[in-house]
Amino acid sequence: MIVTLLTDFGDSDAFVAAMKGVILRINPAARLIDIAHNLRPHRLKDAAWLLNCSWRFYPAGTVHLVVVDPGVGGERRPIIITRGEQMFVGPDNGVFTYLYDADFCAYEITNSRYMREEVSKTFHGRDIFAPVAAHLSAGVEVGRIGTRMKDPVMFEVPRPMVTANGVEGSIMHVDHFGNLITNINRELFERAFVSNSYEVVIGEERIPKISASYDQVPEGSLLAIWGSENTLEISANLSSAARRLNIDERSIDGVRVLIRKEGK
Amino acid sequence: MIVTLLTDFGDSDAFVAAMKGVILRINPAARLIDIAHNLRPHRLKDAAWLLNCSWRFYPAGTVHLVVVDPGVGGERRPIIITRGEQMFVGPDNGVFTYLYDADFCAYEITNSRYMREEVSKTFHGRDIFAPVAAHLSAGVEVGRIGTRMKDPVMFEVPRPMVTANGVEGSIMHVDHFGNLITNINRELFERAFVSNSYEVVIGEERIPKISASYDQVPEGSLLAIWGSENTLEISANLSSAARRLNIDERSIDGVRVLIRKEGK
Amino acid sequence: MIVTLLTDFGDSDAFVAAMKGVILRINPAARLIDIAHNLRPHRLKDAAWLLNCSWRFYPAGTVHLVVVDPGVGGERRPIIITRGEQMFVGPDNGVFTYLYDADFCAYEITNSRYMREEVSKTFHGRDIFAPVAAHLSAGVEVGRIGTRMKDPVMFEVPRPMVTANGVEGSIMHVDHFGNLITNINRELFERAFVSNSYEVVIGEERIPKISASYDQVPEGSLLAIWGSENTLEISANLSSAARRLNIDERSIDGVRVLIRKEGK
Incomplete structure (x- = not known):
């Protein structure tokens, strides 16, 4: 075994x-x-x-x-x-x-x-x-x-929220490539955005769409993509989003990621 | 399996x-x-x-x-x-x-x-x-x-060249110990240098011979040796040739290694 | 096998x-x-x-x-x-x-x-x-x-010593967590300190006792503890004793650890 x-x-x-x-x-x-x-x-x-x-x-x-x-x-x-x-x-x-x-x-x-x-x-x-x-x-x-036994020890897991503006989530992990892996899953997104346009917001950055592959943006540019856990990831093509945004594992707790409805 | x-x-x-x-x-x-x-x-x-x-x-x-x-x-x-x-x-x-x-x-x-x-x-x-x-x-x-399928994607592999001066090659890899592994293989060398004397040249450095083991030169000194792939390696006894020569994986593309015939 | x-x-x-x-x-x-x-x-x-x-x-x-x-x-x-x-x-x-x-x-x-x-x-x-x-x-x-064959090559292994002041030993290894692992084993300690009070001394630091677990001292504080090899370890709760004491693998040779009898 x-x-x-x-x-x-x-x-x-x-x-x-x-x-x-x-x-x-x-x-x-x-x-x-x-x-x-x-x-x-x-x-x-x-x-x-x-x-x-x-x-x-x-x-x-x-x-x-x-x-x-x-x-x-x-x-x-x-x-x-x-x-x-x-x-x-x-x-x-x-x-x-x-x-x-x-x-x-x-x-x-x-x-x-x-x-x-x-x-x-x-x-x-x-x-x-x-x-x-x-x-x-x-x-x-x-x-x-x-x-x-009962009640094993747990830590609080941040959950994504649907708000009037869109969907708001947290960064759960920064991977080896500098991808920022969020807790916003695809099902939640699809329920919240049946017919709306949107943009992805992280810090001062705005990402106009969710890409279907890394190479849909120029080398070094930020993108958003559905990652391997079916949650939203913020990445940079052939580069590190973490370095680009100056975020690391120690600083993720304060960072919010928003998929914002257009016009909000 | x-x-x-x-x-x-x-x-x-x-x-x-x-x-x-x-x-x-x-x-x-x-x-x-x-x-x-x-x-x-x-x-x-x-x-x-x-x-x-x-x-x-x-x-x-x-x-x-x-x-x-x-x-x-x-x-x-x-x-x-x-x-x-x-x-x-x-x-x-x-x-x-x-x-x-x-x-x-x-x-x-x-x-x-x-x-x-x-x-x-x-x-x-x-x-x-x-x-x-x-x-x-x-x-x-x-x-x-x-x-x-046909024609899988390849990158160009640098090949060693026999010239009038000797044999000229490239660095293929810098290993964990700082050894510089070249593409000059032993057969090529032996064909080119049947009876000649030679020295090994890398950048400003000249290495007078190809050693049979690391410990044939003093600690920290550069040497040339036939490595585990039967190609020439530039090493430093109990030390790092890469650090000594200020070369790393990112800078190897421009570096040439020459086994030069004496008098050339 | x-x-x-x-x-x-x-x-x-x-x-x-x-x-x-x-x-x-x-x-x-x-x-x-x-x-x-x-x-x-x-x-x-x-x-x-x-x-x-x-x-x-x-x-x-x-x-x-x-x-x-x-x-x-x-x-x-x-x-x-x-x-x-x-x-x-x-x-x-x-x-x-x-x-x-x-x-x-x-x-x-x-x-x-x-x-x-x-x-x-x-x-x-x-x-x-x-x-x-x-x-x-x-x-x-x-x-x-x-x-x-006879007489394989050995290096000298530092041994702990029982002195009039107590037990004196060396640091054998600094582990991944910054724990300093000494050669003072528990049996030696127990023979030397049947009834005496003691303190643990390393450099300028004095540690008043040997703890039974890391969490018996505040976060970041130094402690002494019997480690996984049944030898004394100098640690810091949820932190690195090596960093705290500015010691690393390269500098351990000169460092002595003393379990000192009270009043000596």
């Missing part, structure tokens, strides 16, 4: 390798797939977003191991989430927030039999989460490892 | 992970191997070079998935190249240029049955190339997925 | 991919696991440390391939180390130093039948170490590949 790994451990330490060793000792048949490890340290919202953009594509039975865990060793609970046919293992700090928008079950990991014998104060990824993920991938029932 | 992945998607997004999920759903037996993902965005020549330095080492039946695709969603065709017993899937933008120096077949991917049901405008890696690679790795005949 | 890979080849070249291809051609059943590739070039002590923090977690039969090899092509020997049920392949330059603190066997790789046919002067990772690791993982006896 597949075990994916998503951490903020970077790529110049042995933390991920230690976790993989622990998994393979318990379940030699586990297939290990890296989601990403070069997140900015402690940024659990980034991890939540990346998980949100990848887990759906995996087969039934996949176990997703997420260790972005600034509260390791403290009060936060170690948990397992099940949703559909997939399982998720990690700290209860909000990193699984996007999973909670549909039916799921949450379990607190309580059975120390499925942890490493000695549990450190600083590396539950290796000592709790990796062995639990390995046992789940080997077929151990989730109910033997944890006990049902 | 092995599927390799080579992209410019970086290591802090979920794009590669989404592609891997898509592949594993279609062909759970696929073995996924990363070539590299931290190329500079949109630099298809870098991707072409890395593919050129790695595909030959893989077993028959390997499928190489290359997604450096600045023209995604536009006019460029999605293609499959077969060469020898290996297959290559990606955009027709020149990224497979080095494969075209021997017998190959090119196919345009036309059968939407082997794509994801919904194809986005921005992520053909996930929606076209990954599923096609997965189906190929599962044994689907290439002719069922694509139709034969 | 598992083959792990640990190199300083970075993530924007095809060197690691070439090695993986070589391994898979020889042993298609090999399971490849990356330890890390983004070490600073030529820093074999970093590689030694990462290996030290990961190999123990792997199953019996694992082959660890380590290619941090600034002396490639020169006099240094290619070697195999066996320790317990695991095997290690790489250059004899000290990268396996931490393995030599318990029973091990060392072999010089001498049988060219297990190398690639043509061995370059610059890439023994691909031409010697990868094929040897592949053959070992496929079950070839180590004695057929190499011959027993």
Whole structure:
């Protein structure tokens, strides 16, 4: 069975390798797939977003191991989430927030039999989460490892709003290419703009239409496009919209994106 | 069967992970191997070079998935190249240029049955190339997925020249250690310099001989050496020739490397 | 069987991919696991440390391939180390130093039948170490590949000292989060401080106690904690002790960490 790994451990330490060793000792048949490890340290919202953009594509039975865990060793609970046919293992700090928008079950990991014998104060990824993920991938029932719990920790997810002026949304993620990925989804747009003309507004910039491909604007120019998650993205052809607009992951919280009805 | 992945998607997004999920759903037996993902965005020549330095080492039946695709969603065709017993899937933008120096077949991917049901405008890696690679790795005949085509897009590959003065070549790649990898291959050199003395010239620097190992010159000194592709490399012992000569990937196009006959 | 890979080849070249291809051609059943590739070039002590923090977690039969090899092509020997049920392949330059603190066997790789046919002067990772690791993982006896040797190269490992004032140690590694990992282990501390009070001293800073978790101090504050290797770590809650103390991998050699008896 597949075990994916998503951490903020970077790529110049042995933390991920230690976790993989622990998994393979318990379940030699586990297939290990890296989601990403070069997140900015402690940024659990980034991890939540990346998980949100990848887990759906995996087969039934996949176990997703997420260790972005600034509260390791403290009060936060170690948990397992099940949703559909997939399982998720990690700290209860909000990193699984996007999973909670549909039916799921949450379990607190309580059975120390499925942890490493000695549990450190600083590396539950290796000592709790990796062995639990390995046992789940080997077929151990989730109910033997944890006990049902309520109200896992969530962060607030910004939602797009339909207003008299149009649709207003937020930037959820700045990707590697400098694309600004918003939460304005296509269905919402199509309901709100059945027959109206519109323009896309971000900061001082106005983008006259939503393009069908990057190359519909000149190199370096800003454009709006429906992205791979079916939400609006602000991009720049063969360039970086983030750099062009002087926006990065740290500054996205204050930025609003508006699809404005003409004449408003 | 092995599927390799080579992209410019970086290591802090979920794009590669989404592609891997898509592949594993279609062909759970696929073995996924990363070539590299931290190329500079949109630099298809870098991707072409890395593919050129790695595909030959893989077993028959390997499928190489290359997604450096600045023209995604536009006019460029999605293609499959077969060469020898290996297959290559990606955009027709020149990224497979080095494969075209021997017998190959090119196919345009036309059968939407082997794509994801919904194809986005921005992520053909996930929606076209990954599923096609997965189906190929599962044994689907290439002719069922694509139709034969002619004249795939190529970029011009600089060739070394034998002149009255010696052999003149270009820098093809600057590697992680700052080695400057040229296109002057050993056979050409040996034909041109049967009995002559020579020196290696790059910019203002003269290197008196071709060393047999890095440690034949003092730490930090420039040297020339036959590299792992059997072409001439300009290196610096325990240091970076690129930094020493103030050359990087962006500036290599103008730099000539000369193996000059003595007295010329 | 598992083959792990640990190199300083970075993530924007095809060197690691070439090695993986070589391994898979020889042993298609090999399971490849990356330890890390983004070490600073030529820093074999970093590689030694990462290996030290990961190999123990792997199953019996694992082959660890380590290619941090600034002396490639020169006099240094290619070697195999066996320790317990695991095997290690790489250059004899000290990268396996931490393995030599318990029973091990060392072999010089001498049988060219297990190398690639043509061995370059610059890439023994691909031409010697990868094929040897592949053959070992496929079950070839180590004695057929190499011959027993004595006295592999080691670097000096700093040891913690018990003094009249307390326990004095060194920083072994600065991790991705800026934690400073020392060589002061918990057993030594507990023997030295049966009944005494103490404080932790690093540079001008005094830390009054050893915390049980990061969140026992305010955000950004320094703390001391027993880390994942059961040695003392200097950390900063939700922040970087390295940045706070202006220490990095290059400057750790001069820094002493002291657990000082009260009143001394």
